[in-house]
Amino acid sequence: MFFRTVSAAQKFSEWSDSYDQSMKDYKWCGPDVMMKALADRVDWCRPDLKILDVGIGTGLLSARIRQDNKAAHIAGIDVAEGMIAQCQGKNIVDDLKLVDLEREALPYDDHEFDAVLSCGVFEFIENPQAVIKEMVRVVKPGGVIAFTTEPSSSFLSKISRLWSALLYLLSSFRRFERSKHYEREKEGIEQAIADTGISEMQCLEFTAYRPGRGSRIKYHLFTGVVSHTTT
Numbered sequence: 001m002f003f004r005t006v007s008a009a010q011k012f013s014e015w016s017d018s019y020d021q022s023m024k025d026y027k028w029c030g031p032d033v034m035m036k037a038l039a040d041r042v043d044w045c046r047p048d049l050k051i052l053d054v055g056i057g058t059g060l061l062s063a064r065i066r067q068d069n070k071a072a073h074i075a076g077i078d079v080a081e082g083m084i085a086q087c088q089g090k091n092i093v094d095d096l097k098l099v100d101l102e103r104e105a106l107p108y109d110d111h112e113f114d115a116v117l118s119c120g121v122f123e124f125i126e127n128p129q130a131v132i133k134e135m136v137r138v139v140k141p142g143g144v145i146a147f148t149t150e151p152s153s154s155f156l157s158k159i160s161r162l163w164s165a166l167l168y169l170l171s172s173f174r175r176f177e178r179s180k181h182y183e184r185e186k187e188g189i190e191q192a193i194a195d196t197g198i199s200e201m202q203c204l205e206f207t208a209y210r211p212g213r214g215s216r217i218k219y220h221l222f223t224g225v226v227s228h229t230t231t
Contacts, residue, residue, distance in 0.1 A: 008124045008180070009100070012057065013082030019058050020086075026209040030119040030219065031061040033206050034146055035068075037223055041144050042115050047071040052113045054101070054135060054147070055079075055121030059087035066092045075113070077106065101131050108138045115139070118147040120208070120219075123182055129192040136196050139226040145198055146223040148208070152183045186220060198224035 012019070035044065043049065044065065049072040053062045056076030065074060075095040078084050084098055097107055102125065116135040122128055128149075135145050186203055193201060201224040208219035 009079045009081070012078075012080035016058065016080065016082030016086045019083070020060070023060060023209070026211050028060070028120070028209040029206070030148055030208055030221075031064040033204070033208075034061065034117060034119055034148070034221060034223075035064060037202075037204055037221055038115070038144060038146055041223065041225065044068045044072075046114075049073070049115075050113045051075070052077070052106075052108065052116045052135075052138060053093070054106075054116060054118035054131070055124075056087055056093065056096070057083045057120070059090050059092050061117060061119045062087070063090060063092050075108070077101070101134075102126060106134045106138050110137055111140045112138050113140065113143060115144040115146070117145075120148055122147055122184070123150040124180065126180070126182065128184070128189065129196075132192055132196055132198075136198060136226050141226060143226050144223065145226060146221065148219045148221050149184050149189055150182075150208075150217070150219055151185055151205075189220070189222060193222070193224070197226055199227045200225045 015022070045068055047069070049069060051062070051065060051072060051074045053059075053074065053076040056062055056078050059076065062074050062076055065072065074093050076087060076093045077097045077099040078087070079098070079100050081098060084096060087093060088096055099107060116139050118135070122131070125131055132145075135147070139145060190201070201222060204221040204223075205218055206221060207216045209217050211217060
């Protein structure tokens with residue numbers, strides 16, 4: 001078979017060497033959109049700022065934060081060893097850990113971070129509510145949570161994805177490997193957020209990337225303030 005399903009850890013580890021170039025080619029703008037959306041809630045230049053990047057990957061979001069704040073404490077976790085290795089080589093993160101979000105609690109104390117962020121990750125998570133609760137747990141009261149999700153694609157977006165997959169298959173002459181992918185509507189995420197202690201929740205729709213000529217993949221960015229932690 002040309003197509004097979006692999007774990008996200010395997011997929012992204014194998015992709016890690018060329019991931020940054022792929023995101024550049026796709027015009028991935030999630031990190032910039034997230035930072036701009038949180039500008040009125042997070043002082044990105046505060047020297048004692050503590051950030052957790054959930055699903056840090058190669059560090060694209062953390063690198064963007066580090067540009068504005070050399071003194072901030074940035075921690076990151078990811079499930080893929082290859083992505084961790086790429087991120088480690090950039091020397092942008094103070095604390096980097098290999099963690100399986102689907103099976104492990106976040107390895108941090110309650111109320112530890114000013115902001116917990118996740119960009120381009122939730123479409124690979126089966127149980128978003130459990131992850132959101134863990135994110136809330138490690139945020140200080142009054143701190144910020146932000147994460148992106150991918151809503152159901154339009155027909156044209158689905159065609160664009162298939163075309164991109166075909167180009168990848170033909171160019172590399174290899175079996176196309178995909179991980180489980182979850183598209184979620186705004187209402188489903190709002191239900192997952194209920195009773196987690198997040199208030200002032202906002203949802204912004206934006207064009208996350210352009211994988212092919214004329215195609216645009218939409219994402220949702222959820223941002224909120226943690227008024228209390230979950231138990």
